[in-house]
Amino acid sequence: MSKKTSGPVLIELDQTPNDLTPATAPPVPDMAAPQGQAMQAVVKLAARKPSRLRRWFWSLLVSLVGFALSVAAWDFVTGMIARNPYLGSIAVGLTGLFIAVLLGLAGRELMGFARLRRLDRVHQGAQIALATENLAAARQVTEQLLALYAARADTEWARANFVERRADVFDADGLLGLAEAELIVPLDAQAVKEIEAASRQVATVTAIVPLALADVFVALTANLRMIRRISEVYGGRSGTLGNWRLTRTVFAHLVATGAVAVGDDLIGSLAGGGVVAKISRRFGEGVINGALTARVGVAAMEVCRPMPFIAAKRPSVTGLVKRALAGLFGRR
Numbered sequence: 001m002s003k004k005t006s007g008p009v010l011i012e013l014d015q016t017p018n019d020l021t022p023a024t025a026p027p028v029p030d031m032a033a034p035q036g037q038a039m040q041a042v043v044k045l046a047a048r049k050p051s052r053l054r055r056w057f058w059s060l061l062v063s064l065v066g067f068a069l070s071v072a073a074w075d076f077v078t079g080m081i082a083r084n085p086y087l088g089s090i091a092v093g094l095t096g097l098f099i100a101v102l103l104g105l106a107g108r109e110l111m112g113f114a115r116l117r118r119l120d121r122v123h124q125g126a127q128i129a130l131a132t133e134n135l136a137a138a139r140q141v142t143e144q145l146l147a148l149y150a151a152r153a154d155t156e157w158a159r160a161n162f163v164e165r166r167a168d169v170f171d172a173d174g175l176l177g178l179a180e181a182e183l184i185v186p187l188d189a190q191a192v193k194e195i196e197a198a199s200r201q202v203a204t205v206t207a208i209v210p211l212a213l214a215d216v217f218v219a220l221t222a223n224l225r226m227i228r229r230i231s232e233v234y235g236g237r238s239g240t241l242g243n244w245r246l247t248r249t250v251f252a253h254l255v256a257t258g259a260v261a262v263g264d265d266l267i268g269s270l271a272g273g274g275v276v277a278k279i280s281r282r283f284g285e286g287v288i289n290g291a292l293t294a295r296v297g298v299a300a301m302e303v304c305r306p307m308p309f310i311a312a313k314r315p316s317v318t319g320l321v322k323r324a325l326a327g328l329f330g331r332r
Contacts, residue, residue, distance in 0.1 A: 105239075112238030116246060119236045119306050122148065126307035129172050138172035142179045145306060148235050149183065158182045177311040184305065185312050190233045191304075192315055195297030198226035199324040203290030207283045219289060223247070223296050230300045250300045287321070294320040 077095055081088030122144045129137035146163070149155040162182040169175045205218040227250055228243045238246060294317045301315070302308075 109239040109241050112242035113245075116231070116236045116238055116242055118148065119231075119234060119304060122306040123308070126176055130176060130308070130310070133172045135170065135172045135175065138175045141307070142166065142175060145179055145183055148306065152235075155183060155186075158186060173310070176307060180307060180310050180312055184234075184307060187233050188301070188305075188312060188315070191230045191297070191301050192320065194226050194229045194233070195294055195301075195315070195320055196324040198222045198297060199290040199293045199321055202293045203286040203321075203325065205286075206289045207286035215285075215289065219293065223293060226293070226297055227300045227304075230297065231304045234304045234306060236304050246300075246303070250296060250303050287325070290324060291317055291321045294324070 073095060077088065077091045080091040122141060125137060125141045125144065128134070129141055142162070146159055149159060159182075162179060165178060165182075166175060169178055201222050202215075202219050206215040209215060209218075224243065224247055227247050228238070231238055231243070231246055236246075297320070298315050298317060
């Protein structure tokens, strides 16, 4: 029969208590810095150029489906006419209305592409006038700007002020700078508001919605809407296909310039984001995704703007995100 002992039980450890100090404890692993995974996925998705084989596949598929639907519609209409002339007349009318709507949608898309090309021509003309210091070319660019915004009531005062002052300017840089200050800078303010709203939305959803792929979907839709509204601000309203092509152009520009890379100093420069990111990784991801959205917005301004930045300062991504987050928390 074993003998029972009373009192504390001493358990021998391989390491003595004197060795267990904060200095000898293993370091706490650092949490990986947020990289804006949602926006990185959006950029890869939008900027990826399809292969020639894939383009042929989709073109042939659309052609085959369109041909099959056309034959089916023809058989349906002719069958209805043979069955009942009145029902056949209704089928012919509905088919004609459907074709008219399709033609209207196609015309709207073509007009959208034409507006985007018009902005691009004005932008290229301004660049050439600046590079060659050609006053005649600069005057032609300003006339194109006045014609571009002639139907917009919100630019009426700016156009009148520019027309009144342009006779006093006798060099290309000064004339284009005056046109930028009077006509484009007020539009820049509207575009900046769109960028701040999109950055705020993307940052908020990333920070508070833990669902997988939800932040990617919101980032993609928010960026598509932001790019479309920025193009509308500068007079380049486009349709669905035109907006997607414009989006691909913007993201391709970002990839080419390396503006989608996230540096370690980006968080620290955004309203204390370096400290917050260590406390809440989701909030850090939101800050980074908001910053990348702001970069997309600035790139969209450069692409859609009818002239390059001359005297006006290019918007700062850090300032945009700070204002967007300040609006998020109700600060002024």
